Amino acid sequence: MGYQLQKGEMQQLFDALSRDYILLGPVKRKGEGMYSDTDVVRYGELKQWKDLEWDVKSHYSFKEAILPITQILFYFIEDEIKEADAEHRKPAVVFMRSCDVHALKRLDEIYLRNRFEDYYYKRLREKVKIVLMGCESSCKSGFCVSMGTNRTEDYDCAVNIRQNGEAAELDSRWVVLDELLGGSDRALGKSAFKSLMLKSVIPDSVTENWVKVAVPKNCGSDLVHGDFWKEYDSRCIACGRCNFVCPTCTCFTMQDIFYQDNGRSGERRRVHASCMVDGYTDVAGGGSYRKSNGQRMRFKVLHKISDFKKQFGYQMCVGCGRCDDICPEYISFSDCVNRIADMEQEV
Known part of the structure; x- marks a missing residue:
């Protein structure tokens, strides 16, 4: 179902979803870039619609939100083992571009369908709702068209920015969202959203990149x-x-951390690792x-x-x-x- 919302209504929607979900997306962090006096865009919790970075591709991927950099698997205390709680207590709504939605499919392949299911990944992954961020133009270094990842249908909601950021078009495949925008949300009331119903919304996608890649057919x-x-x-x-x-990239290493006050107690972690x-x-x-x-x-x-x-x-x-x-x-x-x-x- 398609909708058009004004900027203020998108903030209302954020407020409504925040009651039951953690909102995660690309956020600009001032002065935290790779070089001095530069910014970085990476995933973090969203409190306001205006915090969501649309103009610049995130320097770090969504992976940090679904596959934590450092993840405690369990605690060992003397002769007992206690499973660690999940990082996110509430379900998550993650804003992602098409290439990253395709990347999520790769993570699922490795962690859920590669010989066995990874329990710790699954319990976070099954609570994730995907919001596709429409791409009106290509980033300078990406080559998603060459890899066939510039479009996707795997989302719960897609958002296009319109009217120079003053409005947004939504394609909803999510019952919770339809109920909110349809006025059945009791906490907000029937008049909370004056959304314009649209027949259909097609997510924005790029058709050509600055960078073009020819993938070899056989690496002899x-x-x-x-x-x-x-x-x-x-x-x-x-x-x-x-x-x-x-x-x-899905590689990780394991670490056993022993507590100083009791050498027979500690925690086991898995931490992102690199083959390089x-x-x-x-x-x-x-x-x-x-x-x-x-x-x-x-x-x-x-x-x-x-x-x-x-x-x-x-x-x-x-x-x-x-x-x-x-x-x-x-x-x-x-x-x-x-x-x-x-x-x-x-x-």
Whole structure:
């Protein structure tokens, strides 16, 4: 069902939803950017409609809201174990762009359908409602069109900004939202919203990006073992930023924290990890599967554009371009993929 609301009514809708839901979306944080005196856009709790950042793509993905950076799994106290409470007590409404909605599908594949269900992910994921943020124009580094992630139908509500931010169009597939906008919300009363009913609302989506990527069809042994990967031995500094901003990276490490007042008590956590950093592939006996930065770059890139597809049938990368934006050494993932595609044509 389609609706048109004015800016003030969108705030009313926020207030109404906040009674039963946590609202999460991209928020601009002043002075917290990668460089001095720069801002950063990352996911956080929304209190007001005006706090939602529409003009700039979030530098960090929605993943922080659904897959916490640090997550306590359980507590151990002497000979007892107590399961940790979920991070969000209330269900969450998460504002996401199309590429990130597609990324959520990848997370679901890994955590819910990859051999077994991850209990801790599932209990947060099943309480999430998705609000699609319509994209009127392409970001500079994204290549969602090339990856086929510029459009999606997997949402509970879609929002387009209209009239220079003074109004919004909504496509609702959510009964709770229809009840609110239809005037059946008892707390607000029937006259709370003067929404204009629309026959249909089509979410805004981009049809062309500044960046275009040709994904190689087959990554043969010549490409896997090519010497060009060695170039990244010196270029990459193994900071792992590309993994941490990526909406489809799912790796984590485990930590046992022992309390000082009782060495037999503590907590087990899982923490976001990166296949690009030192120590991630270390094994007992002093071995390491991927010692050089070039080997790690090869693993990451081929996993995104080849290995994942072999197992699940579609690409892991969604073309958000965040890895290109965040890299302090200006290493471009999209350029690397295009280079592989060009070499494939030459073979």
